[in-house]
Every structure is written in structure tokens, then in C-alpha cells.
Amino acid sequence: MSEDAARISRGFARRPRARLLSGVGGDVASSGAAPWWQSAVVYQIYPRSFRDTDGDGVGDLEGVRRGLDHLVWLGVDALWLSPFYPSPMRDFGYDVTDYCAVDPRFGTLAGFDRLLADAHARGLRVVLDWVPNHTSDQHPWFVESRASRASPRRDWYVWRDSAPGRGGALRRPPNNWRAALGGGPAWTWDETTGQWYLHLFLAAQPDLDWTNPAVVQAMHDTLRFWLDRGVDGFRMDVVHCIGKDPALPDLPPGLASIPVAAQHDDPRTLALLRGLRAVLEGYPGERVMIGEVVLFSTAQVARYYGHGDGLHLAFNFLPLYAPWEEGAWRARIAEVEATLGAQGAWPTWVLSNHDNARHRTRYGSEMRARAAAVLLLTLRGTPFLYAGEELGLEDAQVPSTHGLDPGGRDGSRAPIPWESGPGHGWGHASPWLPWPPDADNRCITAMRADAGSILHLYRRLLRARRGSPALGLGSFTALAAPPGVLAFRRELADDARLVLINFAAREIACPVTGAWSVEVASDGRGEGHSYRGTLGAEQAVVLR
Ligand code: GLC
Secondary structure, rough: OOOHHHHHHHOOOOOOOOOOOOOOOHHHHOOOOOOOHHOEEEEEEEEHHHHOOOOOOOOHHHHHOOOHHHHHHHHHOOOEEEEOOHHHHHHHOOOOOOOOOOOOOOHHHHHHHHHHHHHHHOOOEEEEEEEEOOOOOOOHHHHHHHHHOOOOHHEEEOOOOOOOOOOOOOOOOOOEEEEEOOEEEEEEEEOOOOEEEOEEEEOOOOEEOOHHHHHHHHHHHHHHHHHHHHHOOOEEEHHHHOOOOOOOOOOOOOOOOOHHHOOOOOOOHHHHHHHHHHHHHOOOOOEEEEEEOOOEEEEEEEEHOOOOOOEEEOOOOOOOOOOHHHHHHHHHHHHHHHHHHHHHOOOEOOOOOOOOOOOHHHHOHHHHHHHHHHHOOOOOOEEEEOHHHHOOOOOOOOOOHHHOOOOOOHHHHOOOOOOOOOOOOOOOOOOOOOOOOOOOOOOOOHHHOOOOOHHHHHHHHHHOOOHHHHHHHHHEEEEEOOOEEEEEEEEEOOEEEEEEEOOOOOOOOOOOOOEEEEEEEEEOOOOOEOOOOOEEEOOOEOOO
């Protein structure tokens, strides 16, 4: 995010204080009324890369189903499946041609139902990825829309004439917006019908026109299709982009080089979110609406929670981009606590996903990845794990000549190694991307057999979290600590934990008042013993 954009986003007026969301805050939480998604830990699965069972080198839903026992053993509460819908895979599934079906590469609808039933039988919730901002250009809706200006679906997408020519230019895109994943104009000229269509991402991902009630209706129906099957909610892809000013005004020149998807912030989206929320609330149970909001100011992200009528949870990627430095993290956490806390919105925390280098790779060592795991799983809010981070996986090295993703994100999408030896539990075909480094040792079976592995650390952390009301739903208080150390207290009723994270590569004395014992240590040292007042280099501990 450029300084400019950051300055602009800070300039947006804050909304009036929202009333508390139901279930948020100590009182309601302690009465046991908190919705499941507040205390849950969500595990993201990128189906192409989780596990292949049919030998084509691409993971599938049956691979996910067979992996459920791993998730139960690990101790997560919910899984989020990245898209598995029919798709030409230009953006590996985020370009959908049918919202109500399963791509044959991943399996069948019956296979999905089996997976859902088996997950529920194990007490795991299932959240689907839903891509509302754009479809594939192969989606029948778009094929129809681009066929002629008179098509009944013409106005399902955003078509515009050229901007008035200047300086002899014959054809100018309607505005100065730039697309993500390639950086060209967010407009593609259609020869047949002589107009431009809008795409905030690839030209193969035309934007739906959410000002059209027929689009709203059709997209609501796609939610109902999966809600009827029993899914527990949705992760809504770049959902902050769906509301647009029909005038589609130019961005100020200083911002025009930044993809519009990383700065689009229009109040019309909130009204659309209310509609989506009403669809979910028409179903029993607590179906969750998690929005991907790619805005780089927490105050902006906060607005998408609405007044208890918008998103239940919104991703906030500022911390993901924070360097491994105590000061940077202290500031990000304080901002979240102040901004979201003030409006009673429940935070989310994420260190890795399919769009960014894994934090093990970004932070440069397993020691740091371990300490980061302690942080991620003890902050106040809902943590999201990305499959493979529990193995401490690094990104695969994918030479640029072999890169597949137009956004250069292949490295973090490498397949998950389940076993040592050729195939790593995937069968014999080579997988669609290379294995991550050291896959013989960083695989599920080898790490399960090693009680000192990072995998066991994640498991102990998840167990500690589940066993502690303070860690799940309790208050957060930042504590004074020596430079290099981040310290905070979580508390609910008579349950309390202290968390100490040493970001520095040296031992630091960090005494605490009172008698505390080490419940979890990032390196396993001292667990079950009383805390002795010193943190090892880049060591993190949970004290009880
Ligand atoms: C989201 C997805 C990303 C995708 C983009 C366009 O950011 O996480 O993978 O490329 O939206 O759908």
C-alpha cells in the first residue's frame, strides 16, 4: 500500500459508534452465548493442494474428506474450502462458471455432501469460498451478456462506452482504474459489441453488476443452494468490491497506479452486505459471513461489520504485512483493539494464505514461525490457519519460467506432503506444483511422530486455547515489557493467561508478578514448570 493510499484511507470519515454485536464482549461471552465463530479456529484448505486421491496431480474433495481426521487430531474447529466450482482455472478457481456445482477435477456434488456430512459428524464446521465480485468470462451469464447489446443479460455485467477521445486517441477505457493480477487497465474492449467491460482482476474475470436486482437475486440463490445443503457459512471473496458508484469515477491521479481492488471503498457495499446477511439469517444455526476486505486501514475494514448487520468477520491484512518486529506488531494490535474494539466488532488474525508468501518464508526461520504461532493463537479474535503452516512449510521454489499463477503466488500453493517418500501420499502423478522444501521430513506422518515438531506445538496451542475461556473469548490487555518483548494478558471471569513473545534474537529477562507456570512454549522448553522470568531468543510462552 502506498503512503498516498494510506493517507487517503485515513481521511475517510468514521461512522458513528455501532451498537455491540450480539455475543461480543465479556458479559455475553461469559453467559455462554457467543456464536461459534468467535471462539473457533478456522483452517483454510486450498483444495488443489491438500491431497490428491484420483491420481491427476491435483488435490480433490475426497482428499479433504480423508484429511478430516488430521484436522480433528490437530484441534481446529472449522475448515474453509477455497473454490472448487467449475472453472477454466485462469485464477485457479476464483473464476467461476457455475456457482452451484463441483468441478469434475475436484469430485462431485455427492462427494461434497459426503465431505460435509463427515465433517459435521466430527464436529467440524464447513465454510465455503464464494466469489461475488466477478465470474469467469466463460460463465453462461457472461457469454450471453457479451453476445449482443440487446442481450437480456447485458446489464448483468458492467459495460461502458469509451471515454471521450482526447489527443486523437480513438478508444480510451471509460476510467483510469487498473486491474489486479497483471496491472493493466481494468477494462477490456469487446470488438463484437463495441463496448468495454469492467474487470477488477483478470480480463477473464468480468465484474458482475450488483446494481442490477436480478444479479442480486441470482447470487442470493447461489448462497441458498449451499445453505440448503447445510454449509456453515461463507468466506466472501473481495466482497468490499461489489458496491460501485454507477458513475465509476476516475481515481485521483496519485492512486491510479494501485489496483482498484486494493482501495475500492464504497458505502453501497454495506447495503449489499445487509442483503447477504439477511439470506444467512433466514437459516437456522449461526451461519457465518466472513469477508475478504482488501483495504489497508483498520478503520476502513471496521466499517464492513456494519452496525451488527454487515459481515460477522472481516479479514484485516495489515498485520499479515507487518515485519517480524515487536514495535510493528504492538502498533497493529493496538490499532485493532482500539478500532474494532470500540465498535464491538470481533477481530480476525491471519499470517498466511494462498495469496501471500507463507509467514515461515517471510519471517525466515522456524523459531520465528513457532513464536508467531503462539501470537496468532492467543490474540483476541478468530485466527485463520493456512493448511501446511502447522508443518512449518516454506514456499516451494517455483522458477518464474514455470510459474502458473498470473499473480506469481505459486510458492505458497505447493502441495501438502502427507508422507515421506515419492508421491508423499498423493499417489504417483507429479503434483501440479513442486513440493515444498524438505517434504520428506516436513510431512504429516513424520511430524506426528516427533513430539518436538512444530506440528505438535500447534496442537498444544489449540488444546490450550480450547481449554481456556480467557484465550477463547476473554479480554485483551497489553502489558509493559522490555524492548523486544510483546506481552499481553487475556482474562475471562476467573480464568487468565499471560502471553510473552520475544521478537529479539537474544535472551531477555522478562519477570512477571505472581506465580505463573508455562502452559505452552514455542520451543517446548519448561512446559508444565513454573516460569523463571527469562525468555529465550525468539521464544514465546503462554503462562497460566
Ligand atoms: C481474492 C483471492 C485471490 C483471487 C482474487 C480474485 O483476493 O483470495 O486468490 O485471485 O480474490 O478473485
